[in-house]
Amino acid sequence: MASISSFEDLHVWQEARELCKYIRELTKIIPFKDDYRFCSQINAASGSVMDNIAEGFERDGNREFINFLYIAKGSNGEVRSQSYRAFDAGFITEEELDLLLLKTHNLKIKLSNLIITLKNSGGKGYKKR
Template identity: 45%
Template sequence: MAKISAFEDLEVWKEAVRIGVEIYRLADLSPLKHDYKSRDQIIGAAISISNNIAEGFEYNNNKVFIKYLHYAKGSAGEVRSQLAILVAAGRVNNEDYEKLKSDLSGLSSKIKSFINYLKAFNQKKK
């Protein structure tokens, strides 16, 4: 893997941003756009995915970065959970739910693979 010099070059960050933008789009649709608490909560959780990736990267320390990648992965799970509740409550349609659930599961998997890569890299350095 080539050395990455900015978090904006990370595929997991780009994917997290894309999903965050999609959550914003979804939050602007009725009836979710009028459910301010749920809207704010899901947007906050969605943008925390990319924000945690960026923040962890900026520490320039793989151990700390891995911790923040775990936080990002946890936020992806939180968004999936919120979406499940919102679809059951009729605030999000099933098509959007299934697409975002798949995207978030895929991102979680990519983040986990990246964590494993960084852990292996750290072991090789010892």
């Protein structure tokens, strides 16, 4: 098994980054980009997924990491919900919606699995609280 020495090594973070990049591309297209508030909101939510994975990893404690993974999972759910809003508003196609739903579903599963793995690992990291 490969050693994980930074959050960039985590496949779940890499997938969250890909989701964030895909959202950014979608929000550059008219009419989506004309809804500034919504563009900002969905970009912030997708960025929150990858950022919370990174922040939690850097905390050096499993309990804190798990907490941040739950936050990332919530932000991922927010992106999933906003994907439906974007589709309903006519900002994205059905194919783009399907890809977003697939990406967010896969991330949800991977985040859940990582949480379970950390909970069952017995290790608490450097911080005991």
